[in-house]
Amino acid sequence: MFGLLGKRTNKYGRDPIVLFGCVVHLTCFFLIYLNLPAESPIKETDQLPFINPPNEYLAMVCSFLLGLGDSSFNTQIYSILGMMFPEDSAPAFALFKFVQSLAAAVAFFYSAHLLLHFQLLILVVFGAAGTLCFFLVEWNVSAHHTYTAISGDI
Secondary structure (H helix, E strand, C coil): CHHHHHHHHHHHCCHHHHHHHHHHHHHHHHHHHHHCCCCCCCCCCCCCCCCCCCCHHHHHHHHHHHHHHHHHHHHHHHHHHHHHCCCCCHHHHHHHHHHHHHHHHHHHHHCCCCCHHHHHHHHHHHHHHHHHHHHHHHHHHHHHCCCCCCCCCC
16 A cells, blocks of 8 residues: 555655554554453453453454554665665665564563553553654655655656
């Protein structure tokens, strides 16, 4: 979907797509907070969430939103890495995947020990910080690079 916006991305930059992904993720985290009990990652529970009873359709919508937000982040991160390291991008992509996998392993470990609300708080803090850092890198790169279209009219 974001590849189809190539011409607009050249005009407005990557920021709107990353901001969209951040807003989608933050919205999804809030919906998960409302829909699932705090103890649900740790054990089976009779604790009630804010939405009573929990809505399985909302859970499915949240899974879609998580994928949509993730795709908006990943496409733009790959795009900026490819632009910043055009001659030797393999180490940059490998380092990105390493850090991403390391973060997933850490999250996998703490997921069995922290209540859902704390897990969501970690996601909100690191998601907002990551978005802000992306903006800073994008603005720095944009100040030193001009965008050119790959082909004629698309």
